[in-house]
Amino acid sequence: MTLVKEAPVRPAKKRSAAPVAGRRGRRRENLAGYLFMSPWIAGFLVLTAGPMIASLYYAFTRYNLFTPPEWVGFDNFTTMFHDPRWQKSVEVTLKYVVVATPLKLLLALGVALLLAQQRRGQGLYRAAFYMPSLIGASVSVGFVWRALFSDDAIVDRTQKIFGVDVGGWIGDPDYVLYSLVALSIWQFGAPMVIFLAGLKQVPRELYEAAEVDGAGPFRRFWNITLPMISPVLFFNVLLESIHAFQVFGSAYVVSDTRCGPADATLVYTCYLYQKGFKEAQMGFASAMAWSLVVAVALVTAVLFWSQKKWVHYEEAAK
């Protein structure tokens, strides 16, 4: 009780003891700090905060870029919910998130488990597996992907060996989205590195003790590894889900800028882009953008709420 009362008093005493000149000096230091930061602050205000506020306003207007925005209240949102293409874009995006995120994380965790063991040439393996994450977002990889999954290309030919004849994934509305999923999974390097860091933190004594008790590899993974890395797993799930909701580049390039065929790769951001920059419906596009922000915030909130049930923060283990 006494300690709690004393705690805030101490720094206050120190502050009052400081000389006036020192206080001035600190103020100057702060000023210098703010001045150094000012290019960033200006950039943030002009390039991020400003456009965000503007787009929030535009979300409630009809705005074609040329004539002044006209206030329409919630019209854009009601139109949006009734628009079959918007519904399709939500459906496509959810499908992508639900399929791509767990598969990517499973692969990342699997490879991280293999790479966590001490073996020769480990650095090389880690670099090799991480490499796709560095180049994965580039447009050129999108083109390569288009070539790989086309009719009579390598994927199609390999499938035919096993008696499966799809005729290329890119032109088929039923398959094309999975070529994007494959592209996402291929870039598992970033979550893998985070998993690796997490795995390194698990105390060896726990495994030794478990082994003594006769626990097999699966038991050790399920009862020790998974609970111990659950904070890292939570972080990866959160980050990758948010990324997956924002997928754009790969969908745009693989489908030759049309987000198709038959709107099969019409992910949310692709439709948003079409509405804004091809059809010049900036109000509608802004409404879509803010709905995405809200949706991602909700998903994040649900994940944070759920972590109480499955994420273990073991202070003692550290």
Add this chain to the structure above:
Amino acid sequence: MGTSRNVERRTILKTAGATAATLGLAATTGCGGDSGSSGDGTVTLRYAWWGGEPRTIAIKKTIALFEKKYPKIKIKPEFTDYEAFWEKFQTQASGGNPPDVFQNAVGFLRKYDKRGVLLDLKTQADAGNLSLDNFRNGILANGQVDGKQIGIPVGANTMALVIDLKAFKKAGVEAKFGWTWDEYFAALQTIQDKLKIAGDTGYFAIMYLYDLYLRQNGKAFFTDSDLGFTEDDVTQWWTDGYKRVKSGLVADPKKIEQVKPKSGLSAGLAASEFTWDNFSIRYEGEGTSDYGLAPIPTVDGKQTGQYLGSLMLSGFSGTKHPKEVAQFISFMVHDPEVGKIMGYDRGILATTEQYDAFKPADAQNKGVAAYEDEVAKAGVLGKITPHPSGADVIEAAFLRIGGEVAQGKTKPADAAKALFSEAKAAFAG
């Protein structure tokens, strides 16, 4: 203490200086793209177009020619592909900073006229800065909207059926002037029976072809401000099209999709494709067969519904140098040397000076000239009407929805409903 205070002051001053410099630099770069005039009276114009590499090389040669003749006018080129061009243009135009001179097409005239972006070149012609004489086949009218001259045609082209000559010959099929749609589809059947390949790449998603079909039936795709056909009309068109995909007369849309941006014809997936006549030149370079032009099928054996379309040059209404813009356009559409350099890349040359100056040497260019000559002589050419504002969005929707029908993902009747609903939004935009 004194020293430290000095250091601090210096730090603060430096920081302030750096910040000001950064902001100043940003402000300068923001203005960097502007055209204008320099102290010695030299004027710089920005000129933008879309197209492939051969077009860009040719246009750059014509710019050099112009700058030699008009040393006080400098041209700054900007070019991209078609899709990127109009996305960029829309943003530039809305920010009041579009290029001074740019390539334009009939689908965009009303749209940008409505938004006040296009310069009325008639006033410049009246002032003697631009000649409106010697345009062939009345094609100058293509750039006129509501009494204003907002585009100057650089070439003329018309829809055609581009055919794989070897395939047609092998199947023993002849494409003749005045043939009917039934005869055309019978020819496709022969090709399929004899060569085991599809006859057509997917005619029913091409807006410009459907326009011709409607014109043959006394309608048109667009009126001045609306669609010129009914939901039932297009439902029928797409129902027939889908039947022909299922029967293999029309190529598998999945395969067509995968060879993009190459055409299904030059990729050997089908024996014919409806497109603009000057595309046959492109296909010759793209594919391995020989390609020729065949007439548009008709309903009554006579009317093809065709008209001369064209690419044009337009000026920005807010340009600081309207006189120079007009001089530049005039040079580009009339100078015989420019005609020789450009050839039929943007269609048959629009003015007599350029048409007479260019003598096509290769079979493809000769073929295009002969085809248009034949069409003109047949007296079937109708008048083009500038598309209403929103036409570009509707063309993209027609292509996309037609593709959904072909893939069997949307029923023709639902597709027609979707097209009409999207068209309504596009006209309102």
